[in-house]
Amino acid sequence: MDYMTLIQLLDSTVRLATPLLLACLAGLFSERAGIFDIGLDGKMLAAAFFSAAIAAISGSVWLGLLAGIAASLALSLLHGLASITFRGNQLISGVAINFLAAGLTVLIAQSWFQQGGRTPSLIGGARFNPITLPFADQIEPTPFIGPLYAELISGHSILVYMAFAAVPLTWWLLYRTRFGLRLRAVGENPAAVDTAGVSVIGLRYAAVCICGVLCGIAGAYLSTALQAGFIKDMSAGRGYIALAALIFAKWRPWYALWATLLFGLFGALETRPDVIEALIGIKVQGQLLGALPYVMTVIILAGFVGKAIPPRAGGEPYVKER
Amino acid sequence: MDTMPKWAEVVLVPLISLLLAAILSALVILGIGEDPVAAVKLMVTGALGSTYGWGYTLYYATNFMFTGLCVAIAFHARLFNIGGEGQAMLGGLGVALACLYIPWPHWSLALIGATAMAALFGAVWAAIPAFLQAKRGSHIVITTIMFNFIAAAVLNYILVNMMRPQGSMDPATARFPDATKLPTLHDLLAPIGINFSKAAPANISLLVAMAACIFLWVLIWRTRLGYEIRAYGHSESAAKYAGISPVKITMIAMIISGALAGMMAINNVMGEAERLVLNATEGAGFIGIAVALMGRSHPLGVFLAAILFGFLYQGGAELALWTSIPRELIVVIQALVILFTGALDNMVRMPLEKIFLSVRAARAPKPKRKPVEPAE
Numbered sequence: 001m002d003y004m005t006l007i008q009l010l011d012s013t014v015r016l017a018t019p020l021l022l023a024c025l026a027g028l029f030s031e032r033a034g035i036f037d038i039g040l041d042g043k044m045l046a047a048a049f050f051s052a053a054i055a056a057i058s059g060s061v062w063l064g065l066l067a068g069i070a071a072s073l074a075l076s077l078l079h080g081l082a083s084i085t086f087r088g089n090q091l092i093s094g095v096a097i098n099f100l101a102a103g104l105t106v107l108i109a110q111s112w113f114q115q116g117g118r119t120p121s122l123i124g125g126a127r128f129n130p131i132t133l134p135f136a137d138q139i140e141p142t143p144f145i146g147p148l149y150a151e152l153i154s155g156h157s158i159l160v161y162m163a164f165a166a167v168p169l170t171w172w173l174l175y176r177t178r179f180g181l182r183l184r185a186v187g188e189n190p191a192a193v194d195t196a197g198v199s200v201i202g203l204r205y206a207a208v209c210i211c212g213v214l215c216g217i218a219g220a221y222l223s224t225a226l227q228a229g230f231i232k233d234m235s236a237g238r239g240y241i242a243l244a245a246l247i248f249a250k251w252r253p254w255y256a257l258w259a260t261l262l263f264g265l266f267g268a269l270e271t272r273p274d275v276i277e278a279l280i281g282i283k284v285q286g287q288l289l290g291a292l293p294y295v296m297t298v299i300i301l302a303g304f305v306g307k308a309i310p311p312r313a314g315g316e317p318y319v320k321e322r
Numbered sequence: 323m324d325t326m327p328k329w330a331e332v333v334l335v336p337l338i339s340l341l342l343a344a345i346l347s348a349l350v351i352l353g354i355g356e357d358p359v360a361a362v363k364l365m366v367t368g369a370l371g372s373t374y375g376w377g378y379t380l381y382y383a384t385n386f387m388f389t390g391l392c393v394a395i396a397f398h399a400r401l402f403n404i405g406g407e408g409q410a411m412l413g414g415l416g417v418a419l420a421c422l423y424i425p426w427p428h429w430s431l432a433l434i435g436a437t438a439m440a441a442l443f444g445a446v447w448a449a450i451p452a453f454l455q456a457k458r459g460s461h462i463v464i465t466t467i468m469f470n471f472i473a474a475a476v477l478n479y480i481l482v483n484m485m486r487p488q489g490s491m492d493p494a495t496a497r498f499p500d501a502t503k504l505p506t507l508h509d510l511l512a513p514i515g516i517n518f519s520k521a522a523p524a525n526i527s528l529l530v531a532m533a534a535c536i537f538l539w540v541l542i543w544r545t546r547l548g549y550e551i552r553a554y555g556h557s558e559s560a561a562k563y564a565g566i567s568p569v570k571i572t573m574i575a576m577i578i579s580g581a582l583a584g585m586m587a588i589n590n591v592m593g594e595a596e597r598l599v600l601n602a603t604e605g606a607g608f609i610g611i612a613v614a615l616m617g618r619s620h621p622l623g624v625f626l627a628a629i630l631f632g633f634l635y636q637g638g639a640e641l642a643l644w645t646s647i648p649r650e651l652i653v654v655i656q657a658l659v660i661l662f663t664g665a666l667d668n669m670v671r672m673p674l675e676k677i678f679l680s681v682r683a684a685r686a687p688k689p690k691r692k693p694v695e696p697a698e
Contacts, residue, residue, distance in 0.1 A: 038467070078661075087668055088668055092611070092664035093664070095404065095660055096661035102657075103652070103655075106653075107350065107354055107647075107654060240467055240468075240471065290475055294469075294472050294475075298454070298460070298465055302460050303458050303459070303460070310461070
């Protein structure tokens with residue numbers, strides 16, 4: 001494998017890891033506050049549709065992004081209503097949200113555009129176009145560093161850079177602010193937070209809303225940057241892979257980056273069977289490679305390699321004692 | 323803590339949840355510019371207006387009975403098995419192996435053999451997450467989700483690379499031999515003078531599914547094991563104190579659950595397609611969640627809810643055929659049912675409890691007030 005192939009492979013790794021990273025950080029906020037969220041996939045799907053639809057109608061991708069975030073946020077609030085206010089089962093609520101998004105997006109897409117559950121293809125300003133970083137063209141001829149900078153680091157859409165910036169931001173918010181301390185505490189011991197006079201419900205709703213916003217950006221990335229338009233079920237289980245990455249990352253932001261990059265690499269390799277064959281000399285089936293993140297997550301969860309310990313109060317509704 | 327009479331608990335709460343789901347579904351149909359009344363009429367004639375429609379309704383209902391029971395038994399042990407889809411896929415593999423590689427002399431023997439294989443494959447696929455939960459403490463919901471994806475990948479691999487007949491491009495097995503053909507409802511009802519549609523896929527698996535409902539009722543409410551499963555589901559610590567092994571109950575409940583999901587394959591793989599295709603389950607494993615929630619995890623409830631969802635499925639197919647409403651409407655209705663009967667259960671229950679409490683308080687005789695003695 002030559003250097004250019006490697007750069008190309010890493011480039012598509014970054015592209016494929018971006019939605020996973022955003023969704024993974026989304027899940028991180030929610031689960032660190034003690035709200036399990038298996039509805040990441042549905043929220044991404046809803047955001048993907050609404051951002052593509054509004055971008056197609058208005059011609060502005062930024063309006064599309066806002067619409068996507070709003071759609072994802074609405075589903076997040078529904079999740080909050082079910083699991084925080086009415087103390088329902090968070091897992092069941094997540095399942096419902098996934099189906100709601102899978103059904104409604106196709107239904108509305110058919111009603112608005114009559115194209116068999118897809119949006120029209122997005123062109124021009126209705127898409128997030130690649131950004132060329134300064135001096136990319138000048139540096140490109142330089143050996144080694146040139147292609148690295150021009151191909152791998154430069155030339156992504158703004159959402160990619162936002163996703164990568166979200167990692168240190170999340171770390172800072174969680175570990176260096178009062179809000180972050182309280183958020184983590186509410187996922188471990190909500191009663192203690194309540195005793196300290198801080199609203200458990202308020203904190204959990206805040207976490208769920210942050211989760212909604214990040215999922216919204218992830219979904220918008222799918223339909224307006226990675227691809228040009230919405231197609232049915234386009235999230236393709238990415239929400240579940242993000243969930244797997246979250247466990248893999250042991251609910252920590254920097255680990256989340258490495259986990260999603262790893263899973264992104266698997267995704268990139270899936271499309272380049274020739275590279276794998278050149279690397280290890282055996283023909284590997286793409287389908288089996290696609291299942292690798294899931295298998296690895298099961299192994300991690302089983303504690304055979306390291307141990308993933310979820311937030312202690314995760315999944316349990318908080319009942320104030322009277 | 324009986325705040326509500328039993329009939330309200332069993333009938334009123336699910337009925338109100340269902341009504342809310344129905345109202346919202348109607349609003350969705352209105353929202354996409356269609357007429358809900360006409361849609362319901364079309365669904366009723368399409369799914370229940372002919373023996374052909376009934377044949378499809380009952381065929382789908384058979385699938386959902388198996389997957390609904392699968393989720394229900396796990397719920398009794400307070401385990402959430404989202405893996406019904408993957409377990410049913412593996413069940414299909416079991417059925418395909420049994421039908422293709424064993425020369426059965428008669429369909430009845432083939433049915434018994436295929437059922438056993440389907441149950442075995444489904445049970446194994448559920449037993450691994452169960453073991454990981456019981457022994458290694460990994461969350462069963464996450465592992466069963468992961469196992470759904472792994473099952474799909476494994477099946478894809480096996481169909482494309484191993485079981486596909488030579489020269490075929492289609493990722494599917496060869497057609498099963500004629501000896502494994504299950505009698506349809508047409509064949510079963512013809513001797514007693516009922517002319518049931520010949521084209522509809524409903525078959526003898528329906529009777530197996532109904533038998534499974536009865537079996538599960540007996541198991542849960544009439545056996546020691548069922549008592550242990552329910553006790554474990556109500557309180558793990560109390561069950562442990564009573565000498566019930568959490569590992570044993572988790573394993574057994576999940577094995578039964580996986581076996582039931584796997585058995586769905588005798589209906590869709592052996593009874594209908596007569597070969598194993600990719601995505602043979604068509605999401606039936608997930609519909610089992612809605613069915614179990616709506617049926618309150620009771621076998622009779624699951625039976626009724628499965629028929630309702632069979633009706634919705636067939637009705638939805640008719641809608642997609644004759645109107646511009648896509649089939650995904652059913653997915654929305656399914657989501658709303660899961661939402662209202664599962665996640666938002668308390669939204670319906672809390673106000674109802676208040677009403678019943680106030681009614682009871684008004685009826686009860688007022689306690690006599692004690693004269694307050696002056697403090698010394």
